[in-house]
Amino acid sequence: MSRPEPDTGTGTGTEVRPVTEADIPDWIRALNTGFLRTPDVTETEIADRSSYIVPSRTLGAFDNGRCVATFRSFAQEITAVGGTPVPADAISNVTVTPTHRRRGLLTRMMAHDLTAAKDRGDVVATLIAAEYPIYGRYGFGPATWTTQWTVDVPRTGLDPRWSGPEDGGRIDLVDGADVRKLGPELYERVRGAQPGAVDRDERWWQVSTGALRLDRAPWTEPFFAVYRSAGGEVQGLVSYQADDHWGDGKQPLNTASVNWLIAATPDAERALWRYLCSIDWITTVKSGWRSPDDLLPFYLPDPRAARVTTQADWLWVRILDVVRALEARTYEGQGALVLDVVDGDGGHGSQGGFTGGRFRLEASADGASCTPTKATAELTLDIADLGRLWLGDESAVRLAALGRVREERGGAALVADALLRTSRRPWCPDVF
Numbered sequence: 001m002s003r004p005e006p007d008t009g010t011g012t013g014t015e016v017r018p019v020t021e022a023d024i025p026d027w028i029r030a031l032n033t034g035f036l037r038t039p040d041v042t043e044t045e046i047a048d049r050s051s052y053i054v055p056s057r058t059l060g061a062f063d064n065g066r067c068v069a070t071f072r073s074f075a076q077e078i079t080a081v082g083g084t085p086v087p088a089d090a091i092s093n094v095t096v097t098p099t100h101r102r103r104g105l106l107t108r109m110m111a112h113d114l115t116a117a118k119d120r121g122d123v124v125a126t127l128i129a130a131e132y133p134i135y136g137r138y139g140f141g142p143a144t145w146t147t148q149w150t151v152d153v154p155r156t157g158l159d160p161r162w163s164g165p166e167d168g169g170r171i172d173l174v175d176g177a178d179v180r181k182l183g184p185e186l187y188e189r190v191r192g193a194q195p196g197a198v199d200r201d202e203r204w205w206q207v208s209t210g211a212l213r214l215d216r217a218p219w220t221e222p223f224f225a226v227y228r229s230a231g232g233e234v235q236g237l238v239s240y241q242a243d244d245h246w247g248d249g250k251q252p253l254n255t256a257s258v259n260w261l262i263a264a265t266p267d268a269e270r271a272l273w274r275y276l277c278s279i280d281w282i283t284t285v286k287s288g289w290r291s292p293d294d295l296l297p298f299y300l301p302d303p304r305a306a307r308v309t310t311q312a313d314w315l316w317v318r319i320l321d322v323v324r325a326l327e328a329r330t331y332e333g334q335g336a337l338v339l340d341v342v343d344g345d346g347g348h349g350s351q352g353g354f355t356g357g358r359f360r361l362e363a364s365a366d367g368a369s370c371t372p373t374k375a376t377a378e379l380t381l382d383i384a385d386l387g388r389l390w391l392g393d394e395s396a397v398r399l400a401a402l403g404r405v406r407e408e409r410g411g412a413a414l415v416a417d418a419l420l421r422t423s424r425r426p427w428c429p430d431v432f
């Protein structure tokens with residue numbers, strides 16, 4: 001994406017601009033319309049959204065005064081490889097009303113927002129894409145993936161006599177108020193160790209525990225269970241619901257569905273999955289959105305009892321500052337590589353465009369430097385593909401096989417993988 005001109009809205013008759021407070025009800029109506037929800041706007045929804053949206057970062061497109069497109073961004077921290085939190089421009093609530101689609105409104109809102117994010121000094125932009133084909137054109141690449149498993153509990157081979165963690169830890173059921181007390185501190189530890197995780201505000205905990213109830217998402221009180229280590233430290237939390245389903249032969253066939261599960265240690269993770277698979281009447285456990293390299297299947301004597309039911313891209317990353325992005329993360333390997341990063345400038349990679357250019361990355365376990373260079377490029381790639389590689393999940397060798405990155409020197413993709421890939425996969429536990 002080349003650096004856009006200020007958005008005057010000329011030529012389309014539709015103005016793209018930040019909302020004012022007075023626009024909020026109409027903006028919500030457009031948002032609900034775009035997401036195919038009832039376009040009704042309630043007073044509670046206006047009060048709730050007004051409490052957290054930042055008008056200067058909330059865009060609308062207005063046609064004769066009526067809002068026909070929505071776009072919102074907010075300040076976020078994303079954990080880079082190695083644990084450093086990096087300032088991100090998190091994008092959400094993107095809609096264009098069906099009567100105004102494919103006229104470039106998303107493109108105009110995106111240009112407005114990414115320019116502001118870059119000027120502000122955000123290192124990356126992030127989003128969870130509703131559909132895969134939308135965001136690549138704006139320099140985003142799928143940087144983390146997610147998997148959902150369905151566990152057939154009777155097939156797991158787990159001993160049905162299990163009555164609690166064997167490691168000296170314990171599991172207790174707690175209520176939403178306890179989760180609001182224990183969860184934030186636990187999550188801070190978890191996200192610091194999880195590349196791709198993003199920060200959660202107080203509202204996240206309120207919505208996830210029913211303290212704040214939204215018109216658009218009817219609340220059913222879930223179960224909450226906490227795992228404490230032998231030393232009494234809170235190391236894991238899970239929120240789950242159960243249905244009530246019985247078979248013809250009077251057998252219980254209930255399903256436990258995990259809303260979310262966080263664990264700071266493998267012991268906590270193992271104990272919580274084991275707990276879920278040992279609840280009487282539960283014959284199926286649905287894992288919810290997990291990291292693709294979650295250990296869940298391997299906590300079961302028969303890992304095939306955990307069937308993958310979803311595997312999909314999750315968090316997309318758009319790099320806004322190549323130097324800071326590459327210097328913010330750590331590297332397991334050691335080496336150097338000259339990258340030509342192409343960013344919407346007609347293919348003249350080293351000329352830069354929005355945020356591209358030619359950079360020499362030098363990395364080792366002691367730290368990394370990334371500096372603009374005129375040296376001969378070894379690997380040419382689009383900014384979207386650098387976004388795919390940044391959190392360590394993707395392979396440059398795979399991208400070269402797909403024709404997405406070009407080796408200017410034989411073996412450069414292998415060097416990139418040795419530097420950038422990580423032993424555990426990144427994951428973003430949240431939807432935003």
Ligand SMILES: CC(=O)SCCNC(=O)CCNC(=O)[C@H](O)C(C)(C)COP(=O)(O)OP(=O)(O)OC[C@H]1O[C@@H](n2cnc3c(N)ncnc32)[C@H](O)[C@@H]1OP(=O)(O)O
Pocket residue numbers: 034035091092093094095096097100101102103104105106107108127128129130131133134137
């Ligand atoms: C982070 C989030 O909020 S994800 C939620 C995204 N929102 C949705 O999915 C809600 C339903 N969809 C929509 O509201 C709209 O279709 C949007 C927002 C996805 C796209 O808005 P538009 O204003 O139509 O996009 P715009 O006209 O700027 O399109 C730019 C280009 O992207 C392409 N494009 C846009 N949406 C899609 C799509 N869903 N699938 C494939 N291509 C798409 C267009 O064809 C166009 O291509 P071109 O430049 O080659 O002609």
